[in-house]
Amino acid sequence: MNANELADELDKCMEDGSTDLVCVDKAATMLRQQQAEIEALKKKIQNMALDLLTAHAQADDHWVELQQLKKAQEK
Numbered sequence: 001m002n003a004n005e006l007a008d009e010l011d012k013c014m015e016d017g018s019t020d021l022v023c024v025d026k027a028a029t030m031l032r033q034q035q036a037e038i039e040a041l042k043k044k045i046q047n048m049a050l051d052l053l054t055a056h057a058q059a060d061d062h063w064v065e066l067q068q069l070k071k072a073q074e075k
Contacts, residue, residue, distance in 0.1 A: 009023065009026060
């Protein structure tokens with residue numbers, strides 16, 4: 001169930017005048033699942049960003065090394 005489906009279910013409960021705690025329990029469970037997914041995605045994004053920054057730094061290091069080699073060969 002996604003967030004929109006959860007909202008629809010809660011709307012139905014409210015329209016029915018339900019005081020059933022099943023709706024509340026479903027909502028709480030869904031919110032916890034979504035939070036866990038959000039945290040996992042944040043971690044994945046952080047790891048991807050770190051990988052990109054590392055690759056960029058390595059590329060910069062290689063570029064500097066190549067420039068130094070070129071200068072040394074020119075002498």
